[in-house]
Amino acid sequence: MADRPVKELSWKTPLEVAHKPAMDKIAKTGICGIMDVIAPGIPPGSDTATLALLGYDAVKVYSGRGAFEAIGSGIDVLPGDVALRCNFATVDDEFVVLDRRAGRIANEDASKLAESLQKIKPTGSSVKIVFKNTVQHRAALLLRGPKLSTAVGDSDPEKVGEKVLEIKALDNSLEAKRTAEILNDLLQKFHKILQEHPINEKRVKHGLLPANAILCRGAGTVPNIKPLSEVYGVNAACVSAVSLIKGVCKVAGMKLVDVNGATGTPQTDFMAKAKAAVQTLKTNDFVLLHVKAPDVPSHDGNVKQKIAVIEKIDQMLGYLLEKVDLNETYLAVTADHTTSSLTRNHEGDPVPIAITGPYIRCDDVTEFGERTCAKGGLNRIRGIDLMPILMNLIGKTRKFGA
């Protein structure tokens, strides 16, 4: 949601330009600030950002993206398993990436393709695999077996026009070499199957990009963290369509709420998510309502769509303001990172934050935005501080000392 000033918006940000009466009301009735989700200048990933926003020291506990992605997609990840985030992608005959998201392939096509990859076995190894697609081009791959390592590189070059990378061992251990070999073998086999798959033949006929390769990155394993119920003694739940976020929340011991129509895209059913959040709040102390939508147009450099998505989020927040009793509930609005619609990357600029609720030290900020919030009563905080701040407001932090 957060951005840098955009030239075509007369040097305002999409958030500053958007019509957002609900966010402004939250800012006006609440306390505002800016937040370095990880640390000043450091561009957060969505996983490390969510860990930080849930109060964990991401720098210490982060164990790679893959496990979150797999857990969030419903795969059971055990200690020792190695999981990777995957993309369905389009490559040419020389393995040069033409599209990292296979034209943001629809869930339906991706599901059928994923099914055909389930039975593949790596040559000469007893390692078992699980491959599961989630939303659009997103998928997770899990390896289970003895002597695996997360110390392996990515096959995803993260740039269009570059060749798919051979996965390399990142240390000298036999485990890392073995894991890299297994992955390279699997990815070759995946390519062969996808290349000849009827779904892809159909896609090409319809002028769509074929999803003829799997790119993978972020090998990881389950991090060792205490659930929120143990840290703060709260029942916590998460409404999100994105498996990476769901994975982080599940590891934090949160209940995952599935919502019909929640897709993680700009076309997601915002109101269905809002309704689910209100419902969930009845039986939980803390609900994280996560909306991926504004990140998509940011990565695509689509400023207009970003503004439109922010306005839809605002309507969603309007519903929350109506349905949630702010005499006994605190409501915080923020972003997990800045994404520049110019660089199309996550950036390390801070995000705005506003918290409203019954006993808040309301400041005089009247608009929610990257710059207005910088004048607020929270000043500049870190992501890791947000959860203690919220838990303190609802009486769930423990006194340190006597």
Place this chain on the structure above:
Amino acid sequence: MADRPVKELSWKTPLEVAHKPAMDKIAKTGICGIMDVIAPGIPPGSDTATLALLGYDAVKVYSGRGAFEAIGSGIDVLPGDVALRCNFATVDDEFVVLDRRAGRIANEDASKLAESLQKIKPTGSSVKIVFKNTVQHRAALLLRGPKLSTAVGDSDPEKVGEKVLEIKALDNSLEAKRTAEILNDLLQKFHKILQEHPINEKRVKHGLLPANAILCRGAGTVPNIKPLSEVYGVNAACVSAVSLIKGVCKVAGMKLVDVNGATGTPQTDFMAKAKAAVQTLKTNDFVLLHVKAPDVPSHDGNVKQKIAVIEKIDQMLGYLLEKVDLNETYLAVTADHTTSSLTRNHEGDPVPIAITGPYIRCDDVTEFGERTCAKGGLNRIRGIDLMPILMNLIGKTRKFGA
């Protein structure tokens, strides 16, 4: 540059009183804040401050001033060497310090005196020495040999009217005792030679203070840090006349740019430095333009000269604003520490900071100053955060997570 409010300036600071259109323009078109260079309330040294401003954790990596001073003065410091910052000073017959800077002795005199100290050997030891003067009263002394230690005290009492200190071992190791003995022996020998030196006889005849003693402090060795090229993948360079700063920058892997007329004094050639910085920027991603000048009148309690120096720095910045394309370059102005012209010491009050450039979240601060900047969009940051913030703006920080 930064100061506390001064009574004679109607409780304004020298920076607040100075005519500084360029700094104000940078503040007006940029984002402002205040910065605790090390931590709130902690008076930074120039070396630890520069380490922090270059993004290093000074508290962890600082290994004494001496090595920076020696490296910056062109002495090659190897692991195991012990280097100390030295002052040419004036003492009476009882070794009481009359002037810690020998009347801010001119480079020419200091060079000749330094030459005469080169051949001295410590009694009964194979340790070799290098003694090199830099600017005015400043010099560096290096000891090279086996079994040396940096755990030795200073001989510099840091106060006029006090006796030169005997250098003491700071731990119980044989190495520390040995190093202290060698140093005490050397300083005695230095005193003898200086006392009888024709240059000092000439100085006294001309009514100048004789530089008849060497005070030393800050025994140190080379710190173990990664160069900026490795941390951020940038080519970095430094324009500074001060060996302590040059030493820190060299250790950070920065190119040192020598400028004719740059002296580290209020009489330095400000414009020559500005021109060198603009030129250097053509082949470097990051240039640190360091001006020592305002620190000198601060330590002398000369408020009027401090204001005049700040105004000269402003003219220098005016040149930068003219010559640097701010559509593709970011420009940050700050100080490495507050120096009170009343206490004449470095103080732990935060310094102002302003950053301008193409995609900055410009705030509504219109004047550069210790108090105006406190209302800016950066809020309050730490010195160690500045480099990631700048590197993020030019796309040189790495995403943490996925």
